Amino acid sequence: MKVVITGAAGQIAYSLIPFLCEKGIFNSNEKLDLNLVEIPQAMGRLDGFVKELEDSAYSTVSSISTFDNIENAVVDADWCLLVGSIPRGIVLNGKEIKERSDLLQINGGIFTEQGKAIGAHAKEHCKILVVGNPANTNALIGYKSAGKATQLWMAMTMLDALRAKAQLSQKLGCHVDDIYRLAIFGNHSPTMFPDLENTIVAGKKAYQEIDDHDWVENDFLPKIQQRGAEIIKARGASSASSAARAACDTVKAVEHPTRSGDVFNAAVMSDGAYGMPKGIFSGFPLISDGKGSVEIVRDYSLSDFAKKGLEKTANELVEERDLVKDLI
Numbered sequence: 001m002k003v004v005i006t007g008a009a010g011q012i013a014y015s016l017i018p019f020l021c022e023k024g025i026f027n028s029n030e031k032l033d034l035n036l037v038e039i040p041q042a043m044g045r046l047d048g049f050v051k052e053l054e055d056s057a058y059s060t061v062s063s064i065s066t067f068d069n070i071e072n073a074v075v076d077a078d079w080c081l082l083v084g085s086i087p088r089g090i091v092l093n094g095k096e097i098k099e100r101s102d103l104l105q106i107n108g109g110i111f112t113e114q115g116k117a118i119g120a121h122a123k124e125h126c127k128i129l130v131v132g133n134p135a136n137t138n139a140l141i142g143y144k145s146a147g148k149a150t151q152l153w154m155a156m157t158m159l160d161a162l163r164a165k166a167q168l169s170q171k172l173g174c175h176v177d178d179i180y181r182l183a184i185f186g187n188h189s190p191t192m193f194p195d196l197e198n199t200i201v202a203g204k205k206a207y208q209e210i211d212d213h214d215w216v217e218n219d220f221l222p223k224i225q226q227r228g229a230e231i232i233k234a235r236g237a238s239s240a241s242s243a244a245r246a247a248c249d250t251v252k253a254v255e256h257p258t259r260s261g262d263v264f265n266a267a268v269m270s271d272g273a274y275g276m277p278k279g280i281f282s283g284f285p286l287i288s289d290g291k292g293s294v295e296i297v298r299d300y301s302l303s304d305f306a307k308k309g310l311e312k313t314a315n316e317l318v319e320e321r322d323l324v325k326d327l328i
């Protein structure tokens with residue numbers, strides 16, 4: 001099982017790689033060959049981390065290799081976790097990068113090169129999770145550059161789903177594991193639409209249990225939509241431990257069958273489901289059969305309020321796609 005992780009000397013990877021090395025994440029019992037990728041300037045830092053991973057003596061791991069180029073790293077890869085890219089909050093040309101979409105000019109190009117390499121050298125059924133922001137549009141760039149329909153490209157919205165579950169469990173005083181069918185639609189951005197109207201909590205409809213649309217619209221939605229910014233403000237750096245948890249959970253969700261009656265969340269290429277335009281990467285509720293097939297769950301009913309939310313996030317994704325038309 002060859003697993004490629006880019007940005008391997010960064011904050012997220014420092015938590016993500018140990019999570020991935022725990023038992024039970026991957027369906028197969030094959031040992032992991034970890035291919036860790038960084039830019040040349042960060043190879044020294046990566047070597048230090050590799051020493052720590054060696055010292056952890058994971059029984060799940062067969063080999064750890066480092067690469068300063070993507071081409072060699074992705075040969076025969078089963079999974080590529082594309083974390084490597086720049087987070088927002090940095091100052092570029094005297095201007096602070098405030099929104100994830102402002103990162104497109106800096107990060108977009110990374111995904112052209114990585115997509116081409118994955119399409120040419122990774123396994124036919126390789127699964128790819130884009131974490132680097134703006135994740136949806138970077139995934140679109142990678143997917144188009146790879147040009148291999150058999151490979152499964154996803155962008156991460158699992159963190160938004162975990163955040164939404166945490167807030168809902170606090171509101172209803174339930175355990176996060178009792179929450180089913182919570183879906184994140186659209187972009188991993190302030191326009192995302194976390195849907196509670198189809199969510200089930202301990203067998204009951206969450207919306208009726210909450211019985212407070214004002215809380216949903218004016219507390220819950222902005223909280224989830226702005227949680228990344230809230231963390232950057234408080235921590236002085238973007239979320240890392242929770243992002244790593246979410247990336248690992250996404251791998252696990254694809255590798256194992258989805259529990260009965262539930263969904264998991266990631267953004268995939270839209271085929272027009274729920275009126276999201278074709279040809280953008282949108283968050284959808286998904287199920288996995290644990291054997292490589294991931295499908296959009298299509299039985300959610302959307303109120304006018306939800307439909308308006310989906311339209312807003314769809315428009316933003318189309319605008320982002322137009323901004324990178326030269327790359328796709």
Ligand code: NAD
Binds near residue numbers: 010087130135156
């Ligand atoms: P970081 O700056 O700590 O680490 C990023 C690493 O990527 C650095 O070590 C850098 O050298 C490396 N890198 C840059 N370009 C690369 C390339 N072309 N190939 C390989 N490595 C490269 O950042 P981080 O906190 O780990 O965040 C990484 C990305 O994840 C950011 O874009 C951030 O915004 C994003 N993120 C996404 C989510 C999500 O939910 N989708 C959540 C949190 C963070």
Ligand code: LMR
Binds near residue numbers: 088159228238239
């Ligand atoms: C997050 O949601 O925490 C990440 O996308 C980082 C960010 O820029 O907000």
